[in-house]
Amino acid sequence: MAGSFTRMIGGRNGAVLLASLGAGTMATGFLMSDNPLAAEVRTKLYPPSSDYPDLRKHNNCMAKALTPAIYGRLRDKITPNNWTLDQCIQTGVDNPGHPFIKTVGCVAGDEESYEAFSELFDPIIKDRHNGYDPTTMTHPTDLDASKITNGVFDDKYVLSSRVRTGRSIRGLSLPPACSRAERREVERVVVMALAGLKGDLAGRYYGLRDLTDKEQQQLIDDHFLFDKPVSPLLTCAFMARDWPDARGIWHNNEKTFLIWVNEEDHTRVISMEKGGNMKRVFGRFCRGLKQVEQLIQERGWEFMWNERLGYILTCPSNLGTGLRAGVHVRLPNLSKDIRFSKSLDNLRLQKRGTGGVDTAATGDTFDISNNDRLGKSEVELVQMLVDGVNYLIECEKKMEKGQYIKVPSPVTQYRK
Amino acid sequence: MPFGNTHNNFKLNYKVEDEFPDLSKHNNHMAKVLTKELYGKIRDRQTPSGYTLDDVIQTGVDNPGHPFIMTVGCVAGDEESYEVFKDLLDPIISDRHGGYKPTDKHVTDLNFENLKGGDDLDPAYVLSSRVRTGRSIKGFTLPPHNSRGERRGIEKLSVEALTSLDGEFKGKYYPLKSMTDAEQDQLINDHFLFDKPVSPLLTCAGMARDWPDGRGIMHNDNKTFLVWVNEEDHLRVISMQQGGNMREVFKRFCVGLKKIEEIFKKHGHGFMWNEHLGYILTCPSNLGTGLRGGVHVKLPKLSVHAKFDEILSRLRLQKRGTGGVDTASVGGVFDISNADRLGSSEVAQVQLVVDGVKLMVEMEKKLEKGEAIDSMIPAQK
Numbered sequence: 001m002a003g004s005f006t007r008m009i010g011g012r013n014g015a016v017l018l019a020s021l022g023a024g025t026m027a028t029g030f031l032m033s034d035n036p037l038a039a040e041v042r043t044k045l046y047p048p049s050s051d052y053p054d055l056r057k058h059n060n061c062m063a064k065a066l067t068p069a070i071y072g073r074l075r076d077k078i079t080p081n082n083w084t085l086d087q088c089i090q091t092g093v094d095n096p097g098h099p100f101i102k103t104v105g106c107v108a109g110d111e112e113s114y115e116a117f118s119e120l121f122d123p124i125i126k127d128r129h130n131g132y133d134p135t136t137m138t139h140p141t142d143l144d145a146s147k148i149t150n151g152v153f154d155d156k157y158v159l160s161s162r163v164r165t166g167r168s169i170r171g172l173s174l175p176p177a178c179s180r181a182e183r184r185e186v187e188r189v190v191v192m193a194l195a196g197l198k199g200d201l202a203g204r205y206y207g208l209r210d211l212t213d214k215e216q217q218q219l220i221d222d223h224f225l226f227d228k229p230v231s232p233l234l235t236c237a238f239m240a241r242d243w244p245d246a247r248g249i250w251h252n253n254e255k256t257f258l259i260w261v262n263e264e265d266h267t268r269v270i271s272m273e274k275g276g277n278m279k280r281v282f283g284r285f286c287r288g289l290k291q292v293e294q295l296i297q298e299r300g301w302e303f304m305w306n307e308r309l310g311y312i313l314t315c316p317s318n319l320g321t322g323l324r325a326g327v328h329v330r331l332p333n334l335s336k337d338i339r340f341s342k343s344l345d346n347l348r349l350q351k352r353g354t355g356g357v358d359t360a361a362t363g364d365t366f367d368i369s370n371n372d373r374l375g376k377s378e379v380e381l382v383q384m385l386v387d388g389v390n391y392l393i394e395c396e397k398k399m400e401k402g403q404y405i406k407v408p409s410p411v412t413q414y415r416k
Numbered sequence: 417m418p419f420g421n422t423h424n425n426f427k428l429n430y431k432v433e434d435e436f437p438d439l440s441k442h443n444n445h446m447a448k449v450l451t452k453e454l455y456g457k458i459r460d461r462q463t464p465s466g467y468t469l470d471d472v473i474q475t476g477v478d479n480p481g482h483p484f485i486m487t488v489g490c491v492a493g494d495e496e497s498y499e500v501f502k503d504l505l506d507p508i509i510s511d512r513h514g515g516y517k518p519t520d521k522h523v524t525d526l527n528f529e530n531l532k533g534g535d536d537l538d539p540a541y542v543l544s545s546r547v548r549t550g551r552s553i554k555g556f557t558l559p560p561h562n563s564r565g566e567r568r569g570i571e572k573l574s575v576e577a578l579t580s581l582d583g584e585f586k587g588k589y590y591p592l593k594s595m596t597d598a599e600q601d602q603l604i605n606d607h608f609l610f611d612k613p614v615s616p617l618l619t620c621a622g623m624a625r626d627w628p629d630g631r632g633i634m635h636n637d638n639k640t641f642l643v644w645v646n647e648e649d650h651l652r653v654i655s656m657q658q659g660g661n662m663r664e665v666f667k668r669f670c671v672g673l674k675k676i677e678e679i680f681k682k683h684g685h686g687f688m689w690n691e692h693l694g695y696i697l698t699c700p701s702n703l704g705t706g707l708r709g710g711v712h713v714k715l716p717k718l719s720v721h722a723k724f725d726e727i728l729s730r731l732r733l734q735k736r737g738t739g740g741v742d743t744a745s746v747g748g749v750f751d752i753s754n755a756d757r758l759g760s761s762e763v764a765q766v767q768l769v770v771d772g773v774k775l776m777v778e779m780e781k782k783l784e785k786g787e788a789i790d791s792m793i794p795a796q797k
Contacts, residue, residue: 045565046563046565046569050564050565051563051565053626053629054629081426086563090626093629094624094625094626094627177423179423179470180434180435185434236624240620241477241620243478
C-alpha cells in the first residue's frame with residue numbers, strides 16, 4: 001500500500017463509473033438512470049445550491065471561508081480514497097462555534113484532501129496560521145535538539161515539561177475516513193516499528209480493547225490513558241467510529257515517551273517528565289521520532305509530509321510541526337497581573353488549564369505552550385517557548401521582590 | 417453519507433477478516449446475526465443511492481449494548497436497504513418482531529371505526545392518551561443518509577402538506593432553525609419540542625447531521641395533533657390529549673394521517689410502504705405500523721405486584737417511565753403501550769392497549785380494596 005495512489009478522479013461521472021464497476025449483483029440490478037435515487041440523477045436533482053450548508057449562525061474558520069461558489073466547484077470532487085468535501089466540513093456544520101476558541105470546522109480524510117480541496121483549505125490555513133500562505137511559502141522542519149539554549153527551567157516554578165506532536169502514515173486514510181482495515185493497518189505498522197526501540201526508549205503497547213483492569217488503572221494513574229472522544233468536534237468528524245478497535249497506547253518503561261495510536265491522528269507522540277528540563281524532553285522527542293521514522297522506513301512506509309504544509313495531520317490546525325511544547329508552571333503573582341495576557345500574546349504563547357484544552361486553571365498553575373504550528377520549525381518553536389517561559393519566570397521572581405516588570409515586545413512572526 | 421459512496425469499493429481491496437468488525441463484546445440484534453461469512457457475502461453491495469453494509473451497521477458497531485433494552489444495532493438509509501441487505505435484515509426483523517418470516521404479509525388497518533370501545537378509560541387513573549407513528553416519503557433517502565438538499569426538500573413538501581390542513585388539523589409549522597425564544601418556551605411547556613438527539617444510538621447513525629437544518633414541528637391550534645419533521649424519521653405523527661378517550665385520539669390520528677397522505681400522493685411522493693413490511697421507517701424496530709399507542713396511567717399497587725411484568729407480557733404491552741423510553745416511572749405513573757409493530761394492524765394494536773389498560777385499571781381498583789387479582793390474570797394474547 002505504501003506510496004501507491006489511484007489517479008484522482010474528478011467529478012461525479014467518475015464516481016458513478018467506479019460504483020457500477022465494483023458494485024455487487026443487487027445494486028447493478030437497479031437501472032441507475034431510471035431510479036430517481038441513483039447518484040447521477042440526484043446530482044441533477046440537487047445542485048450544489050440546494051446542498052450548501054446554512055452557516056449564518058456559525059463562527060469557525062470553515063464558515064468564514066466556504067462561499068457558495070467554492071462549494072459549487074468542490075462538492076462533486078472526490079479524493080482517490082473517495083473522500084468528499086461534505087465529509088470534510090461536516091464537523092464545522094454540526095458545531096457552529098466554541099465559546100472560548102475559534103475552531104477550524106473541517107478535517108482532512110486523507111493526505112490528498114489538502115490538494116483536492118485546496119480552494120477551501122488554503123484560506124483556512126492562512127486564517128488559522130496567522131497569514132501563512134501555502135500557495136507561496138514553504139515550511140521548515142528541524143528536529144536538531146542540540147540547538148536549544150537555556151532549556152532548563154527553575155524547578156521551583158516549572159512542575160513539568162512536555163512536547164507533543166502527531167504523525168500520519170502515508171498511504172492510509174486519516175481517522176475521519178479510515179475503514180476498520182486501514183485503522184488496523186496503522187496499528188500494525190506503528191506497533192511493529194515501536195517494538196524496535198531500544199535503551200531508554202524500549203517499552204510496550206497496550207491495545208485499548210484488551211486492557212486488563214489492572215493495566216487500565218495503571219494507565220489512568222500515570223495520566224496516560226485516553227478515552228473515547230466525547231467532544232462533538234471529534235465525534236461529528238467520524239473519529240470515534242468502531243471504538244475501541246485498533247486504538248492503543250504505547251509507552252517506554254521509564255514512562256517519559258508515550259504514543260497514542262488511532263485517537264485523533266494516526267499517532268500522537270509525547271515526550272514528558274516532571275521538572276523543568278525541557279532540553280532533555282525535546283531531545284528525547286527528536287531522537288524518538290527519528291528512530292520511529294527509520295523503523296517504518298525499513299518496512300517501506302513513511303510519514304505524510306510535504307514542503308508546503310510540513311507534517312500532514314487530521315486537523316488543519318496541527319499542520320506544519322503539529323508541535324505543542326509546554327510546561328505546567330506556577331505564576332501566582334504574574335497570573336493575577338493585568339499584563340499577563342498581553343505578555344503571553346507578545347511571546348506567542350497560550351495558556352490552558354492543567355487539564356489541557358477546554359479546562360480552567362487550578363490555583364496558580366498554568367499550562368503554557370506555543371501558539372504556532374506552521375511556518376516555523378520545531379527548534380524555533382521550542383526555543384520561543386523556552387525564551388518565553390524564562391521571561392515569565394523572571395517576571396514572577398521580580399514581582400516576588402516587589403520589582404518592576406514590563407510587557408515583552410512582540411516576537412517576530414515569519415522569517416522573511 | 418449522501419450521494420454515491422464509492423468508498424465502499426475502495427474497502428473491497430482489504431480482506432474480509434481485516435474489515436469485519438469486532439463484535440465479541442456486543443449484545444444487539446445486528447451482532448447476533450452478522451457473521452464474518454455473511455459480512456463477506458454482502459459487503460460489496462450498495463443501494464442505488466450508495467448506502468452500504470457498513471453504513472447500515474455502524475450504529476450497532478459503535479454501541480455494543482444498552483443496559484435495559486436489546487437494541488437493533490442497524491438502520492436503513494433508504495427504502496431499498498431492506499431489499500439489498502435482506503440477508504442481514506430479514507433475520508433481525510424476525511428476531512425483533514416475534515418470528516416474522518420473509519414471506520409474511522403485514523395488514524394495514526387505519527379505519528378507526530374498527531376499534532371497539534376505547535372511549536371509557538377511567539380518567540381518575542388514565543391521565544393521558546397518545547398514539548404516534550412515523551412515515552417516510554418515497555423518493556427521498558432516510559435520515560441516516562440524506563443530504564441537506566434532500567432534507568430541505570422533505571421539509572418543503574411536509575410544510576406544504578401540513579399547513580394546507582383544515583378543520584381540527586389547522587395549525588402552524590415552527591422550523592427549529594428560526595424559532596423565537598417565546599415560541600421555543602411555549603413548545604417546551606407544551607412538551608412538543610424535540611431536541612437534537614444526544615443518544616449515541618442515533619448520533620452514530622448519522623441522524624443528527626446538520627442540526628437544526630430542515631427540522632421543525634407542526635401542531636394544530638388545539639394542540640392535539642403534532643408532526644415532527646426530520647427527526648429520527650421523515651415524519652413522526654402524534655395524536656394526543658389529556659384523559660382516557662383513546663378512541664378520539666385514534667380517530668384523529670387516522671383521519672389526520674389519511675389527509676396528509678393524500679396531499680403527498682398528489683405531489684407524486686406517497687409514503688414508503690409495501691405489503692411485506694408495511695410502512696418503511698429508519699429503524700427496523702418501527703416497521704409495520706410504526707405505531708406506539710399508549711397511556712400515562714396510575715398503577716401504584718399493580719406495578720409492585722409480583723405478576724405485573726407477566727401481565728404486561730401476556731397483554732402484549734410494555735411499560736416505560738413517563739419521560740419515554742429509557743426513563744423510570746415517577747409516583748407509580750407508567751407509560752403503557754403496545755409492544756408489537758409488525759404483523760398486526762394499527763386497529764389491532766390500539767385494541768390491545770385499550771383492552772389491556774381497562775383490565776389493569778380494574779385490577780388496580782381491586783388491589784386498592786385489598787382483594788386478590790389472580791382470577792383476573794389474562795391468558796397470553
